[in-house]
Amino acid sequence: MCLAMCCSFLAMPAAGPAPLQAQTTSSVTVRVVLDARPVEAAQVSAGEVGDVTDAAGQAVLRLNAGRHVLRVQKLGIETTEQPLTVREGADTLVVVDVHEAAVEHESIVISSTRADRRIEDEPIRVEVVGREEVEEKLLMTPGDIAMLLNETAGLRVQPTAPSLGGASVRIQGLSGRYTQILSDGLPLFGAQTGALGPLQIPPMDLGQVEVIKGVASALYGASALGGVVNLISRRPGQEAERELLLNQSTLGGSDAILWSSEQFSQAWGYSLLASGHRQSAADVDDDGWADVPSFRRGLIRPRLFWGNGRGANLLLTMGGMLEEREGGTIDGRTTPAGTAHRETLGTRRGDAGFVGRVLLGPRLLSIRGSGTLQRHDHRFGDATERDLHATAFTEAAVSSTAGGHI
Numbered sequence: 001m002c003l004a005m006c007c008s009f010l011a012m013p014a015a016g017p018a019p020l021q022a023q024t025t026s027s028v029t030v031r032v033v034l035d036a037r038p039v040e041a042a043q044v045s046a047g048e049v050g051d052v053t054d055a056a057g058q059a060v061l062r063l064n065a066g067r068h069v070l071r072v073q074k075l076g077i078e079t080t081e082q083p084l085t086v087r088e089g090a091d092t093l094v095v096v097d098v099h100e101a102a103v104e105h106e107s108i109v110i111s112s113t114r115a116d117r118r119i120e121d122e123p124i125r126v127e128v129v130g131r132e133e134v135e136e137k138l139l140m141t142p143g144d145i146a147m148l149l150n151e152t153a154g155l156r157v158q159p160t161a162p163s164l165g166g167a168s169v170r171i172q173g174l175s176g177r178y179t180q181i182l183s184d185g186l187p188l189f190g191a192q193t194g195a196l197g198p199l200q201i202p203p204m205d206l207g208q209v210e211v212i213k214g215v216a217s218a219l220y221g222a223s224a225l226g227g228v229v230n231l232i233s234r235r236p237g238q239e240a241e242r243e244l245l246l247n248q249s250t251l252g253g254s255d256a257i258l259w260s261s262e263q264f265s266q267a268w269g270y271s272l273l274a275s276g277h278r279q280s281a282a283d284v285d286d287d288g289w290a291d292v293p294s295f296r297r298g299l300i301r302p303r304l305f306w307g308n309g310r311g312a313n314l315l316l317t318m319g320g321m322l323e324e325r326e327g328g329t330i331d332g333r334t335t336p337a338g339t340a341h342r343e344t345l346g347t348r349r350g351d352a353g354f355v356g357r358v359l360l361g362p363r364l365l366s367i368r369g370s371g372t373l374q375r376h377d378h379r380f381g382d383a384t385e386r387d388l389h390a391t392a393f394t395e396a397a398v399s400s401t402a403g404g405h406i
Contacts, residue, residue: 024064024065024088025064026063026064026087026089026090026092027061027062027092028046028062028063028084028086028093029058029091029093030051030053030058030059030070030072030096031058031093031094031095031096032053032057032058032059032072032096032098033057033096033097034077034098037057038053038055038057038058039053039077039098040053040054040057042059042072042073042098043072043074044061044070044072044096046061046068046070046071046084047068049061049063063084065086065088066086068086069083070083070094072096072098076101077100077101078100080098080099082094108130110122110126111184111185111210111232112212113126113212113219114185114366114397115366124212125212125213125214126212127153127210127211128208128209128211129208129211131206131207131234134148134207134208134209138204142204142245142255143247143253143255143297144201144202145201145202145209146167146199148203148209149169149198149209149229152209152211154171154211155169155170155171155213155229156170157170157198163290163293163327163328163343164325164343164345165199165292165293165295165327166199168198169229170226171213171226172214172226174225174226174227175226178224178225178227179223179227179228179229180216180221180228181201181229182228182229182230182231183233183317184230184233184315184317184353184355185230185355185368186353186355186368186369186370187370187393188317188353189201189349189351190349190372190374190389190391200297200299201231202257202273202277202299205233205259205271205273205301205303206232207233207235209230209231209232210228210229210230210232211227211228211229211230212224212227212228213227214226214227215227233317234259234261234271235261235271235305236261236305237261239263240260240261240262241260241262242258242259242260243257243258243259243260244256244258251279251282252279252280253277253278253279254278254279255276256277257273257274258273258275259272259273266309267306267307267309268304268305268306269304269305270304271305272303274300275297275298275299275300276298277295277298278295278297279292279295280294281293281294283333288330288334289329289333289335290329293327294325295323295326297322297324298322298323299319299321299322300320301317301320302317302318303315303316303318304316311357311358311364312357313357314357315355315356316353316354317351320349320351321348321349322347322348323345324345324347325344325345325346325347326342326345327342327343328340328341328342328343329341329342342381343381345376345377345378345379346378347375349372349373349374351370351372352371353369353370353371354367354368354369355367356368362400362401363398363400364398364399364400365396366398367394367396368393368395369392370391370392370394371390371392372389372390372392373390374389374391375388375389376388376389
């Protein structure tokens with residue numbers, strides 16, 4: 001009896017867990033539109049399920065039945081979320097209407113065309129090198145703007161006096177004497193555009209650099225036949241700023257640059273640039289000739305800013321620069337002819353300028369002027385040349401709008 005019951009128990013089927021019911025998914029087609037136009041490459045997601053819209057603005061998701069939240073996002077449009085209920089076994093079409101995102105861009109205002117206008121409203125092509133790129137090149141060559149200009153498309157800094165390291169700026173292949181280098185629209189570096197100008201301007205106090213590639217003689221005269229490089233100064237901010245940069249290079253170059261600015265009232269502000277630079281002569285290839293000339297340079301430039309907040313503003317600037325530069329054969333070495341050749345150049349430059357604007361009803365009065373005095377003492381071996389260059393510039397203009405422009 002017991003044996004029969006045991007056998008009967010063993011013959012009974014074993015009890016196990018109930019089989020799971022498979023979950024079914026439904027197809028959800030999402031169409032993304034912006035002003036009745038399809039939006040391509042938008043990311044559509046619902047939880048962990050996602051897809052990207054095609055050229056027709058459609059994306060297909062496989063979702064379980066129930067409640068979901070659709071999320072649509074793309075650069076340039078506002079992120080949109082929309083609730084969705086999916087029924088089992090029923091395909092669904094959802095249209096999501098999105099809107100453009102309000103992206104704030106810093107407006108770039110240029111002044112190289114004699115009027116302060118936004119770059120997108122300017123009919124003349126003007127390229128702008130912003131402050132971020134200026135700071136990048138400042139850390140590489142803090143003593144001059146040669147690298148900053150040389151790495152701008154269409155510009156080339158060409159050596160003109162290898163013995164002294166002189167260079168000029170060529171725009172689109174034209175000679176350097178046809179490139180005008182300005183500071184806030186003023187010829188503060190003199191009329192000798194093919195001289196040492198790019199190697200004597202530290203970029204610490206530059207807010208941006210504006211470049212006009214091509215003929216600009218109608219704006220700045222025959223010296224701008226190739227183009228214009230306009231160096232725009234940094235304006236003082238709401239808070240006082242102090243910057244000190246110290247640099248030492250492996251070729252014996254040293255730089256110390258101080259920049260200070262402050263808005264000390266609602267209308268008045270100032271900036272000050274003071275720098276000292278020193279370079280030892282370096283004979284890299286050991287041929288007896290200085291590949292890198294030696295120089296000592298000091299520079300100071302204070303600026304004063306004024307604005308009444310009602311369309312009138314004024315910029316006053318002054319500057320002074322002293323430099324002693326020496327090249328040629330190094331001590332104890334001679335030329336192939338067996339003679340020593342030393343070349344030196346002493347530069348003294350002083351300048352002052354102003355730029356002012358005032359509103360006269362519907363008209364704008366602009367006035368600017370500058371004066372530069374520069375002296376050179378140039379020695380070639382035993383011969384010495386001295387020259388003195390004086391440059392004066394002034395301009396006044398009245399502008400107004402006569403009607404609408406298309």
